[in-house]
Amino acid sequence: MTTTQNDPLRDLIRSTLDFYARFDWQPVTDDAIRVFEEEVREVTEAARAGTDKNHIAEEAADVIVTVIGVCQATGVDPEKLIDQLYAVIAKNNAKTHETHVYTDGKIRRRFPKTTTP
Ligand SMILES: [Mg+2]
16 A cells, blocks of 8 residues: 555545455444444543543544444445545535534534525
8 A cells, every 4th residue: 555645534544444454354334333333432431531632532533443444344435435524624614604603512504505496
């Protein structure tokens, strides 16, 4: 595997998939979801404890890695996942105080999404 400079998202996904391949492991959906849920529980517990920031970061990274496993198990093209990550970045970067507002513990759209008939 070659790594791409300044593209940590792509590097993480490739590294994770290489890791699976090295162990000749193709994640299956139920196992991948179980592992992901375990990691979500671990980061949740670490965050609620709130005392060890390094541990929270470690568990958060585990969540990200294991969700890559969920995508792999369900046949999501890694490039599609990367595209979606960059789409989220672009959407977040486009949000402003004019378009969004913080309310009820979440940043929400000021106006409902318009739907086309
Ligand atoms: Mg963990």
